[in-house]
Amino acid sequence: MLFKLILFSGFSGATVFIGGLLANLFDHYIKDTPIKYQIIHTLMSFGAGIILSALALVLVPKGMETLSIWGVIGSFSFGAVLFMLIDRQLAKSDSQQATLLAMMMDFVPESIALGAVFAIEPQMALLLAVFIGLQNLPESFNSFRDLVNSGFSVKKTLLIFFVLSFFGIISALMGHFLLRQHPNLTAHLMIFASGGILYLLIQDIIPESKLANNYLTPLGATLGFLVGIAGEMLISG
Numbered sequence: 001m002l003f004k005l006i007l008f009s010g011f012s013g014a015t016v017f018i019g020g021l022l023a024n025l026f027d028h029y030i031k032d033t034p035i036k037y038q039i040i041h042t043l044m045s046f047g048a049g050i051i052l053s054a055l056a057l058v059l060v061p062k063g064m065e066t067l068s069i070w071g072v073i074g075s076f077s078f079g080a081v082l083f084m085l086i087d088r089q090l091a092k093s094d095s096q097q098a099t100l101l102a103m104m105m106d107f108v109p110e111s112i113a114l115g116a117v118f119a120i121e122p123q124m125a126l127l128l129a130v131f132i133g134l135q136n137l138p139e140s141f142n143s144f145r146d147l148v149n150s151g152f153s154v155k156k157t158l159l160i161f162f163v164l165s166f167f168g169i170i171s172a173l174m175g176h177f178l179l180r181q182h183p184n185l186t187a188h189l190m191i192f193a194s195g196g197i198l199y200l201l202i203q204d205i206i207p208e209s210k211l212a213n214n215y216l217t218p219l220g221a222t223l224g225f226l227v228g229i230a231g232e233m234l235i236s237g
Contacts, residue, residue: 008129013168019140020161045220047138053228054131066187079195115175
């Protein structure tokens with residue numbers, strides 16, 4: 001049972017490192033052309049669609065099953081406001097670490113929720129692991145490029161991403177052992193994370209993925225959401 005949790009969370013975290021590797025290969029072998037930028041922005045929008053499907057199909061519905069309306073409003077609002085304050089602070093600092101922190105802001109709470117849900121609904125935990133893994137891939141892809149462009153060496157950045165990839169397992173185990181007996185706290189965490197992630201989605205990810213006169217970008221987001229729908233139907237069906 002515990003091995004499955006480590007396997008699920010290991011997959012969701014491994015894509016952080018895989019995204020960095022793909023970004024390194026992409027920058028080395030693909031020339032700077034309009035097509036290259038279309039691919040980058042389409043990947044970003046695909047990740048946005050995956051994140052939105054995780055909110056709409058897993059995190060928010062599961063939280064709503066347990067909490068009262070005031071519990072949902074309170075946790076969702078707290079998550080949105082807290083992530084806004086952190087986002088503003090990161091924007092002011094303008095440091096290389098800001099990109100990493102922004103990427104981890106949704107990865108860690110989602111992984112904790114994954115560990116907590118696993119004991120009750122393993123199938124739902126599997127779906128959440130797939131969502132987390134798929135959204136980490138484009139996020140780490142773009143974070144890697146930002147860090148390298150800001151002055152970090154490729155080797156150092158890959159090492160950082162390799163270490164961060166284990167945060168999924170650590171967070172999931174924390175959630176499993178600390179929250180599995182507390183469904184209310186788990187529901188609050190899901191709704192809290194949903195509010196924060198939705199803020200980041202609207203504030204940062206969607207605007208950055210936009211390109212003028214490019215219709216593949218919104219299609220990428222739509223396909224990302226479709227992947228989430230298909231995954232939910234496969235797991236629940």
